[in-house]
Amino acid sequence: MSTKNLVVAEGASSRTAKKKLILLALPLLLAGIGGGLWFGGFLPGATGRQEAKQAGGGSADLAATSRQPVFVPMPDITANLNAPGRRAFIRVRSQVEVAGAQDAATLRAAMPRLVDLFTTYLREIRPEELRGSAGTHRLREELIARANVAASPARVTDVLFTEILVQ
Structure with missing residues (x-):
C-alpha cells in the first residue's frame, strides 16, 4: 500500500x-x-x-380552593409514660391537619377513637424516646399513622404540636 x-x-x-x-x-x-x-x-x-391551569381552567381553580387544608383542634391529652420505678407523664396539645372540610367532618366524628388511640400510644412511650427533635418527629409520624387509621376515609396530612410537656 x-x-x-x-x-x-x-x-x-x-x-x-x-x-x-x-x-x-x-x-x-x-x-x-x-x-x-x-x-x-x-x-x-x-x-x-398536573398544573391546575393545564387541568381544566376555572373548574380546577375552584377544586383547588375547596381543598384548602383544615386544622382540627384536638383536646388536651395527658397520659402516664412508661417509666418503671418513677412517675412520668406527658401533656400534649395539638391540631390535626386534614385535606378539606369533608375530611374535617369525618375526623370530628371519629374524635373519641382518635383520642383513645393517641392516649394508648402515649402510655407506651418511654421519656427517653421523646428527647430532642428526632423524638418529636417520631411522635408526629406515629400520631399521623394512628390518625389515618381512626379517621379512615379521611386523610390526615399532619399533626401540629402546640404544646408538649414531659415531666
Missing part, C-alpha cells in the same frame, strides 16, 4: 470513529438533559403531576 492510500484510509477511519462517537454521545447527552429536567420538576406531565 502506498503512503497516499494509507493517509486516505486513516482519514476515512477517523471519520467513522467520529460518527460512532457522535452516535453514542448524543443519546447519552439527551438522556442526561431529560433526566435533569424530570428530576428538577420542569416536566410535570412526566411525573404525573
